[in-house]
Amino acid sequence: MNSTAPLLKASRLHIGYNKGKKEEKVLAGPLELAIHAGQLICLLGPNGAGKSTLIRTLAGLQPAISGTVETGGKNINRLHPKERAKRLSMVLTGRVEAGNLNAYSVIALGRFPYTNWLGAMQPDDLKIVQWAMQTTDTTSYADRKMIELSDGESQKVMLARALVQDTPVIILDEPTAHLDLPNRISLMRLLHQLAKATGKGILLSTHDLDLALQSADEVWLQRNDGQFTIGAPEDIVLNGTFEAAFHKEGFAFDKNSGTFIIHNNVGKPIRLEGEGAAFFWTKRALLREGFAVTDEAAAGIQIIESGNTLQWKYNNETHNTIAALLAQLRTHYGIH
Numbered sequence: 001m002n003s004t005a006p007l008l009k010a011s012r013l014h015i016g017y018n019k020g021k022k023e024e025k026v027l028a029g030p031l032e033l034a035i036h037a038g039q040l041i042c043l044l045g046p047n048g049a050g051k052s053t054l055i056r057t058l059a060g061l062q063p064a065i066s067g068t069v070e071t072g073g074k075n076i077n078r079l080h081p082k083e084r085a086k087r088l089s090m091v092l093t094g095r096v097e098a099g100n101l102n103a104y105s106v107i108a109l110g111r112f113p114y115t116n117w118l119g120a121m122q123p124d125d126l127k128i129v130q131w132a133m134q135t136t137d138t139t140s141y142a143d144r145k146m147i148e149l150s151d152g153e154s155q156k157v158m159l160a161r162a163l164v165q166d167t168p169v170i171i172l173d174e175p176t177a178h179l180d181l182p183n184r185i186s187l188m189r190l191l192h193q194l195a196k197a198t199g200k201g202i203l204l205s206t207h208d209l210d211l212a213l214q215s216a217d218e219v220w221l222q223r224n225d226g227q228f229t230i231g232a233p234e235d236i237v238l239n240g241t242f243e244a245a246f247h248k249e250g251f252a253f254d255k256n257s258g259t260f261i262i263h264n265n266v267g268k269p270i271r272l273e274g275e276g277a278a279f280f281w282t283k284r285a286l287l288r289e290g291f292a293v294t295d296e297a298a299a300g301i302q303i304i305e306s307g308n309t310l311q312w313k314y315n316n317e318t319h320n321t322i323a324a325l326l327a328q329l330r331t332h333y334g335i336h
């Protein structure tokens with residue numbers, strides 16, 4: 001339990017769409033939510049669960065069906081837009097219509113709650129813009145027009161813009177959507193470090209489940225049936241809630257490795273002796289080929305590791321690659 005006052009708090013919140021009394025569509029609720037200083041929270045859930053709806057409601061961009069959202073002790077919907085912009089910044093998915101503006105101008109616009117009516121920047125404003133650009137690795141395309149940037153570059157610019165807004169709360173809707181894997185990892189690491197170093201409270205929705213499980217202090221898990229669970233990533237994995245939220249026929253979540261297994265473990269039993277990375281990747285290859293790796297099987301593969309050399313032994317034949325081992329297994333078991 002966190003005893004300090006939350007930076008953002010939702011009470012008895014019902015989210016959804018209301019097109020007149022008869023057309024009420026409640027996606028989740030009642031929700032009791034809190035974002036505390038220094039927390040990185042990941043909002044996870046399958047397509048259509050209502051993540052974007054929740055994010056927009058928390059940011060005051062769409063009305064709640066009922067309940068309240070408060071920041072700094074005030075109802076978010078009653079804050080003057082400039083006051084709200086000092087409390088909370090948003091990064092949304094999708095391309096930004098920024099006309100002919102260059103990346104620097106878009107980022108600098110994030111200072112608008114603090115600059116005077118002429119938009120004049122003071123030295124401190126310039127310093128924070130520079131810091132945000134370095135932090136997000138956007139300095140090299142400062143002069144390029146937004147329209148000329150890739151989706152991933154544009155996403156990073158919007159993050160930099162949120163950083164220069166310098167708010168206690170940052171909310172991001174699928175910030176990793178357009179990024180390649182190294183950029184996804186560095187973004188999650190950056191957000192985690194930022195929360196810890198600056199005491200900001202950060203909420204983001206994502207479909208990058210494994211990255212979220214590794215970096216979130218807390219997970220908000222939203223299901224398609226309206227159920228909502230809050231917990232430490234490890235707790236929701238161990239108690240089965242995580243797997244249940246993403247359940248689909250044909251694949252399973254492996255609690256031991258923290259990954260989804262594409263291939264069902266229902267094939268021919270085979271024993272595998274070895275350890276470390278070689279064991280992990282050999283097991284993966286065997287699962288893909290339709291084997292079930294188990295200590296109970298009579299026939300076994302032995303991984304022989306000496307110095308930097310790896311070999312795989314099966315039925316008195318020795319191979320230097322997994323590909324060669326699989327070829328022998330296919331012949332042996334008549335797999336095509």
Ligand SMILES: Nc1ncnc2c1ncn2[C@@H]1O[C@H](COP(=O)(O)OP(=O)(O)OP(=O)(O)O)[C@@H](O)[C@H]1O
Pocket residue numbers: 017025027045046047048049050051052053054
């Ligand atoms: N303006 C709207 N009016 C009515 N229903 C809507 C509206 N916008 C979205 N919905 C519905 O609300 C549900 C939740 O949508 P939402 O976009 O919040 O889900 P999500 O979890 O963010 O999905 P995804 O992972 O696919 O982005 C969906 O069934 C969607 O069709």
